[in-house]
Amino acid sequence: MSCVLFVLRRSLLCLTVVFVFSGVASSQLDSNYKLGAGDKIKILVFEEPDMSFELTVDNAGIISYPYLGEIKIKGKSTSELENELTKGLKGRVLVKPNIAVSVVEYRPFSIGGEVRNPGNYPFEPNLTLRKAINLAGGVTEWSNGKRFKIDREQKQDDDLLSLDSSVFPGDVVTVLPRGF
Structure with missing residues (x-):
């Protein structure tokens, strides 16, 4: 019986931690x-x-x-x-x-350029370029998936972007064609 209580308490603690930290990124x-x-x-x-x-x-x-x-x-x-x-x-x-x-x-973000399904998509916390491109159906044959540009309300951000770069509400993401 005490073993069952231990497991239940441990499960409840784990669920509480998951619940609390699931909102951390969103609240930040x-x-x-x-x-x-x-x-x-x-x-x-x-x-x-x-x-x-x-x-x-x-x-x-x-x-x-x-x-x-x-x-x-x-x-x-x-x-x-x-x-x-x-x-x-x-x-x-x-x-x-x-x-x-x-x-x-949140307001949507937009993705265009060399993606299969360009358009506006709902923003989700912790959104990265990789996930945004996947939401848009992946890259076309004209892209190598390594060149991007993000236009933000505050500034244009196209230096040092990677697939793990963050995407924010209202961003306009462009997947650029590969350089020849």
Whole structure:
């Protein structure tokens, strides 16, 4: 009997560790992540379910929150948006608002060039060039799978890219043809 309890406790501990660390990459991305067009966010106002919403950021980088109107959020982190919403609701609508903002669905990334199925794909945490290329059906016969370019909102990144390089929401990945 004690052996069974030991195994159960050990299994529970392992599952807990897996559960906790499965969100680490996502939460690290969330804390540094800047919101942009196409992101779907959840605004949770604790103890006020009628004030909690899931909203998609429009092409101009704006959300429409029913109690505050249009809010430009492009380039802001979730914690910056939490602070802005708290300031906007405090005193006018709620005495002491307690708000959490999270990303429900990241904006897609785009992949083109020498891949079999170019297009937009949903972003997933820990996405690499290798996985992005696989999502797009692999490279064509015109590519050797070693030349890439990534256009990011902040800058263009085409130096020292490898198949293990990270891809982020909103990135535009181009798989280049092999050099002759």
